[in-house]
Amino acid sequence: MEKIRLVIAEDQAxxxxxxxxxxxxxxxxxxxxxxxxGERALxxxxxxxxxxxx
Numbered sequence: 547m548e549k550i551r552l553v554i555a556e557d558q559a560x561x562x563x564x565x566x567x568x569x570x571x572x573x574x575x576x577x578x579x580x581x582x583x584g585e586r587a588l589x590x591x592x593x594x595x596x597x598x599x600x
Contacts, residue, residue, distance in 0.1 A: 549576040553596040555587035556580070565600070 552575055556562040559582070566577045578594040581587035591599055 547574060549574055550598060551576050551578045551594065551596040552598045552600060553577075553579045553581065553587060553590050553594060554600050555582075555584065557582055 552569060554562055554565050554569070554577060556565065562580050562582065566580055569575050570577050578596055579590040581590050587599060590596075
């Protein structure tokens with residue numbers, strides 16, 4: 547089964563890291579990037595082509 551590719555956008559670093567760590571434990575999810583603001587999130591999405599932006 548193919549993993550769901552996910553980018554996390556969250557301005558609070560602690561929350562961003564916590565979400566990334568929790569989601570990385572799931573077998574069917576791959577966190578391919580994180581961003582601290584919307585502009586950076588769009589840049590990461592263009593580069594990584596995720597299935598989901600959270």
